[in-house]
Amino acid sequence: MERPAAGASYQRFPRVRIRELRDEYAKFELRDTDASMANALRRVMIAEVPTVAIDLVEIESNSSVLTDEFIAHRLGLIPLTSSAAMSAMRFSRDCDACDGDGSCEYCSIEFHLAARATDSGQTLEVTAMDLRSTDPKVCPVDQADAAGDSRGILIVKLRCGQELRLRAIARKGIGKDHAKWSPAATVTFMYEPDICINEELMETLTLEEKQSWVESSPTKVFDIDPVTQQVTVVDPEAYTYDDEVIKKAEAMGKPGLVEINAKEDSFVFTVETTGAITAYELIMNAITVLRQKLDAIRLQDDDGDLGELDAHLVGG
Amino acid sequence: MKDGRLEQPLYPQECRQGRISYSGEFKVEAVFQFNDGAPIRQTFNFGHLPIMLMSKLCHLRGADPRKLIYHGEEATEMGGYFISGGLERLIRILILQKRNYPMGMVRGAFIKRGAGYTDKAVVMRCVHHDQSSVTVKLYYLQNGSARLGFWFAGREILLPVGIVLKALIDTSDREIFASLTCCYSDKRERGKGVVSTQLIGERTQIILDEVRALSLFTRTQCLVHIGKYFRSAMEGFEKDDYETVAEAVIKDYILVHLQNDNHAKFNLLIFMLQKLYALVDQTTSPDNPDALQFQEALLPGHLITVFLKDRIQDWLQKSKRLIMEEITKNKSFQLNNSLEIRKFLSKYTTSVGRAIETLIKVGRANSQSMLDLPQREGMTIQAERLNFHRYISHFRSVHRGSSFAKMRTTTVRKLLPESWGFLCPVHTPDGEPCGLLNHMTSICRISSCYNSEGAIKDFQKIKDKLLVELVRGGMIPLLPKMEHTGPPEILHVHLDGCIVGSIASAKIEEVVNYLRRLKLLAHPATPEDLEVGYVPLSLGGAYPGLYLFTSPARFVRPVKNLVSLPDGEPRIELIGPFEQAFMEIRCPDGGDGGRKKEFPATHEEIHPTAILSVVANLTPWSDHNQSPRNMYQCQMAKQTMGFCGQALKYRTDVKAFHLQTPQSPIVRTATYKKYHMDEFPSGTNAIVAVLSYTGYDMEDAMILNKSAVDRGMFRGDIFQTECIDLSAKRTENVPEIFAKSPLSRDTNNVIDSDGLPRVGETVVPYEQYYSIYNTLTGAIRPVRLKGTEPAVIDYVALNGTNSKGSLQKVNIRLRRKRNPIIGDKFSSRHGQKGVCSQLWPDIDMPFSANTGMRPDLIINPHAFPSRMTIAMLIESIAAKAGSAHGKFIDATPFASSVKEDGENRCKYDSIVDELGPMLASYGFNHHGTEVLYSGLFGTELQFEIFIGPVYYQRLRHMVSDKFQVRTTGRIDQVTKQPIGGRKHGGGIRFGEMERDALLAHGASYLLHDRLHTCSDYHVADVCSLCGSLLSATVINSDTQKKSKRHMLGLNTVRPAKNFACQACQTNKGMETVAMPYVFRYLAAELAAMNIKLDLRLSNRREAPPSNESC
Secondary structure (H helix, E strand, O other), rough: OOOOOOOOOOOOEEEEEEEEEEEOOEEEEEEEOOHHHHHHHHHHHHOOOEEEEEEEEEEEOOOOOHHHHHHHHHOOOEEEEEOOOOOOOOOHHHHOOOOOOOOOOOOEEEHHHEEEOOOOOOOOEEEEHHEEEEEEOOOOOOOOEEEOOOOEEEEEOOOOEEEEEEEEEEEEEEEEEEEEEEEEEEEEEEEEEEEEOHHHHOOOHHHHHHHHHHOOOOOOOEEEEEOOOEEEEOOOOOOOOOHHHHHHHHHHOOOEEEEEEEEEEEEEEEEOOOOOOOOHHHHHHHHHHHHHHHHHHHHHHOOOOOOOHHHHHHOO | OOOOOOOOOOOOOHHHHHHHHHHEEEEEEEEEEEOOOOOOEEEEEEEEEEOOOOOOOOOOOOOOHHHHHHOOOOOOOOOOEEEEEEEEEEOOOOEEEOOOEEEEOOOHHHHHHHOOOOEEEEEEEEEEOOOEEEEEEEEEEEOOOOEEEEEOOOOOEEEEEEHHHHHHHHOOOHHHHHHHHOOOOOOOOOOOOOOOOOOHHHHHHHOOOOOOOOOOOOOHHHHHHHHHHHHHOOOOOOOHHHHHHHHHHHHOOOOOOHHHOOHHHHHHHHHHHHHEEEEEEEOOOOOOOHHHHHHHEHHHHHHHHHHHHHHHHHHHHHHHHHHHHHHHHHHOOOOHHHHHHHHHOOOHHHHHHHHHHHHHOOOOOOOOOOOOOOOOOOOEEEOOOOOHHHHHHHHEEEOOOOOHHHHOOOOHHHHOOOOOOOOOOOOOOOOOOOOOOEEOOOOOOOOEEEEEOEEEEOHHHHHHHHHHHHOOOOOOOOOOOOOOOOOOEEEEEOOOOEEEEEEEEEOOOHHHHHHHHHOOEEEEEOOOOEEEEEEEOOOOOOOEEEEOOOOOOEEEEEEEOOOOOOOOOOOEEEEEEEHOOOOOOOEEEEEEEOOOOOOOOOOOOOOHHHHHOOHHHHHOHHHHEOHHHHHHHHHHHOOOOOOOOOOHHHOOOOEEEOOOOOOOOOOOHHHHHHHHHOOOOOOOEEEEEEEEOOOOOOOOEEEEEEHHHOOOOEEEEEEEEEEEEHHHHOOOOOOEEEEOOOOHHOOOOOOOOOEEEEOOOEEOOEEEEEEEEEOOOEEEEEOOOOOOOEEEEEEEEEEEOOOOOOOOOOOOOEEEEEEEOOEEEEOOOOOOOOOOOEOOOOOHOOOOOOOOOOOOOOEOOOOOOOOEHHHHHHHHHHHHHHHHHHEEEOOOOOHHHHHHOOOOOOOOHHHHHHHHHHHHHHHHHHHOOOOOEOOOOOOEOOOOOEEEEEEEEOOOOOOHHOOOOOOOOOOOOOOEEEOOOOOOOOEEEOHHHHHHHHHOOOEEEEEHHHHHHOOOEEEEEEEEEOOOOOOOEOOOOOOOOOOOOHHHOOOOOOOOEEEOOOOEEOOOOOEEEEEHHHHHHHHHHHHHOOOOOOOOOOOOOOOOOOOOOO
């Protein structure tokens, strides 16, 4: 990468290419930007995209084996569908309608749970499906398995005669405050590798040597073409930068057999969500949040000392 | 004793709840007979006898898990302890000298017995069949003679051995001479197995001369001689003749395990003399009293039996004294009046029950004599249920005796090879009790009076049958005289301390093998725990012989016997530490131990882990760790916060720790499953990254991932139970009850209408949570929550009422949240403890590019090089492979050595070679490292990071229970300095060393601030004329003025006080001086001793001449 001369613009035009997009999984490429940008996006996705989670629990009756706090904690960790969290809902602390006590329709959703085990033969499993929401838009995420059985997340098991009755209030929040508000199960990115095999040197190897060299990588990056018996790169992104193949080449007495460099401006993102929002929403909301944060910096300093950044944000 | 069950059974849980003892009525049926009258049977109430849980009298005996749960117990309740005052206490297993074995000892203290004594003696702890014991010592004198010593009425009696020999049986000097010298023959001078020298003849002569010098020739004369000495001291023999007294002394004090068999006693005494002389002539080595070979255990049942016997004897004596007094006082008293007798007998009965209860409650065995026990106090300990490791360790611990704890020498603390397989070399605490408090290995047992079917053993029958088998095997029985020869030609056969015969040394190995064979075949003559202690002939080694033991209280452990039986299966044999020393036991881990083919192994260890205790066995791959780390882990495992029990809801422990979300370790040993540790898990599989990331992980600090903690990692609670007993607290005779104040302003909604808290309510500090109503004054006293953190009312139990039926006793259990915070202590299973230094945000943690995994916990790599806990690294790799593969990994130590012997020979040289390909097959690096990216910058970290799941435990030491902080607060009344102590809100002492540090820095202002301004700053009025600090008095001249102003409604501005010196009678020269208040206190204290402290102020005026005294 060339460094621009002093005073020149650092502006770049990042490109995004989505490779795979499912409800709770996304894989995309981010190009023409640097690690700070990629990492900022990752950090925002994990910690600053708002979702809704149960925050306040009023227990009316709990004769289960678990303590009140334990149940409240478990309830908090249940992912709730929070598409509305980004824009439609308010943070309780900012809510004008309820003076910030967090119990109005703009900033909270009430849940009710009442369960009592009456069957002496078996234990009653109280799951997230037993939570009754006052808002149809916000409800526990449907954890349907492959067979399509939606059983819900287990909260507590009740024996005959035990009872659990409670009222819970869900609020908007971000993962920075508590992990329960984090919409991301996993967000990670890797530098796209640039793998370059020295074909000449490679041809000096026997088939067995090639085979053992290919197998030295714990992940399947290289393979041998069954026809031409040439070593090919089958999955460059499987490479974990563990240098195993380079070490192997050195051990075989062929240093420089392969050269692998990380492309410093290309990243492959993997995003998995808890189900609270879709992966698409997560990415888009993250960008919005990032934008808002930068806006906040700009507004802080209207004198325009950050001219460079300003120009970058406005896009010109 | 009668089965003391009540109509309504009282269950252990109710006893714990009510803080009472789990005991039964203790009734004794006494039979007394007056002269030849009809015997009268009467029962006496002796109070209460504590009942051991799961014992025959326990209500829970034989209960299935369902019933146990119904009664509020653990489903896996094992019993074995007592409940005393609501606390679970158990009797500590103490080490005692091996019973009925004459031990050759060399001890400097023996010289102090008197003039002419040497440091050598043969000591035998003789145990009567009722488990009471008398130790006899046979001392060697410088002149070649010997003295028999035993404790009698608080002092040691020393009898010339010749008198005892003659008093035992009708014998002649010639016979004694012959028996003693038989083991010596001048044909052989020195050789293998020769124990006697020619000196024995002269020594025998001396012994006999001693007796002759006292002109004692016949048995009767000797008995009279002994009887004269003892008659006045023997209780109950005052009117008997000397012979009867002497017979009683011989029966009750000399070699008591042989009871009335004087011939056997004679033979044994002869043997002891021979052994003593062999010890003196160094033809045999002394026996080491610190070696487990010569030790056994004091069992709870035996202790109680012995103590009970002593107490009942005491009761009889006391009652007798009462009756005697009554007879002298009251002439009309009739001894045959059973009602009268009963009155006196029942006077002291309850003291017996009470003594047993104190034994359990405080561990003190109150008795006139020592009862031949090593200690009187500390006989019981509390079984803390902090976690299962700690709990089980209490039952497996063996203590050497509290008297050794004070000893300067460390010899008793040494780990000796004799304890191999019986006591764990790893599991002993470091520090003060190191080596004294040991733990039995997981396979070690203690023999008891019960056989494997649970029936009481008939020891007499076993002995008789065993004798028959011995004779069949080739033993020449010796009845009644000892054979006139000795080692090395023939070896004596001892059966539980009685010489029963002799076997030619050429045939002895055959007999030993025959006995072992019988043991394997479960022959009725040989109980499964029979100890065949064959001491072979040697050159100056242990005294040879065949010592057989069937007695209870011996340590035993199973090993494989390699003898091939008809069915070819290797059998398990129980062996004891005495015989083990002379056996050839192969260990799969140790090869042949350098013994080659000459001494082929006859036995084999079942598994090399047999040498480890239960807790030490739970450390994964402990064979890869540096040994002290395994010791630390044993300590720390006992401090972990885990599941203390499934029946937590019914527990009333003063403090119970509970981990909310424990996990089963991915890497575990075979023992983990065997002991069902999943019932009581104690940690979490945390993803641990080993790197230096922020600097917050220096010096064993560790960084926790805040999000992981948010999601529940290491979350826990503390349960504290308070027992409130109004009837116990009451000072004056005013009944108090629980009640709520009718006035709403006096109360809050935590307190329910009955004056007790509502379950589930949160109480904040200083908030009232229950209230007490005084029925006399009508005052309601609310009780406020102590401490600085809120608590939740977890449980309220009503325990008891007074006679009027009003509630008096309740248990309130409080629950306090203990989420991990900075300063909490954690540890892996390899003695690697650390303190949480930061709860680091998830996004700042390093992450793995391909999995996106962020570590839960970061530790510093410096934790490894010096500590060499390789097993922790292996655990990380194994757990990573195991979690990827979805199965638990077996981490049993020494497993590879066992595998090599079997058919499925281990394919790999090391565990890492085995696990590496497994990791690689899931796309991980062979060695458990990963490329991580900085969470802050998103750039690749320079080096590959070792990361993987490691089972981490949370230790019970938490800052919330320890932190101490103070700005202002209570001060000491006398010195006006801040008080100390966390409980009272005190500060931490700023001591001399701290002061030195500030002085060295020249931080004088800070020093002044700490030691003066923030402490006892005081402005004193000093008279500069007389220099006195104490003579200043206030002149209240303006009192009238002030009150006038007050009446006029003017604000009372306090005028400056006027001071005058009492001594000088003037206020001239009064000055104010700032000083620490203690200085003034010092002046006052000195004044009390008539010393005047004279201050000379710099602006001192001309003072009248004073008599300066300091």
